[in-house]
Amino acid sequence: MGVCDLHCHLLPEIDDGYVSAEQFSRMLNLYAESGITTIAFTPHIYNPYVTTNVAKLRSTYQWAKELASSLGLVTYLGSELYVGEQDELKSLPIAARYALVEFGLSLPPPRLFERLSGLQKQSLTPILAHVERYRWLDPKSPLLVQLKQMGCLLQSNVEAVENGDALPYLKHDLIDIIATDNHGDETLPVRLVQTLSDWPQVAQRMENLW
Secondary structure, eight states, X not given: OOEEEOOXXXXXXXXXXXXXXXXXXXXXXXXXHHTEEEEEEOOEESOXXXXXXXXXXXXXXXXXXXXXXXXXXXXXXXXXXEOSSOSSOOOOOBTTTEEEEEOOSSSOOTTHHHHXXXXXXXXXXXXXXXXXXXXXXXXXXXXXXXXXXXXXXXXXXXXXXXXXXTHHHHHTTOOOEEEOOBSSOTTHHHHHHHHHHHOHHHHHHXXXXX
16 A cells, blocks of 8 residues: 555645645655555544535545545545534445544543444444644543554644654553644645654554544
8 A cells, every 4th residue: 555644634725725726646656656655535524613515526636636646546435524413423434344433622522432332333443633732632532542452543744743742642552543634734744754753653553543
């Protein structure tokens, strides 16, 4: 599979990414040149703070997929599902296997385990996006232990590894995925490759996802 970026917001004019259609080709070239082979595009869905252009999502992804394929890049269309007050969780899963989920920063959502179990009943494995951001979680919390025991995967952002926010999770060997959460930063592809080189155990886990 090679190096995969499993979390980014690069599809032009879809959510809160900063990449224009003109910049998108350059960004893909930077990904390919850095040694990344696979990209999962994960626009926000159900996020109360982000407007997502759902009507153009699939057509924009098809255009992006064709452009990426010409550079030898494998792509997936997924989503970053905000778990709030909605009764039923509906995700655009990555490779029909993984549901990338995000939460409010201050408090866990109601019925957290019940709702994540609902995703698992759809044969999806939840991936907790940028786990280092949630103030209601920490590496030793009983809640995190339960989430790991039920089979959830934990994702950290490259920036959080670099600035130390993710280190408590990494030092406890809890991180399964490192990704860019890229909204348009051209330095992130090579930084992802370097970060995974620094944390080979995470790189190996990511290889085993497929």
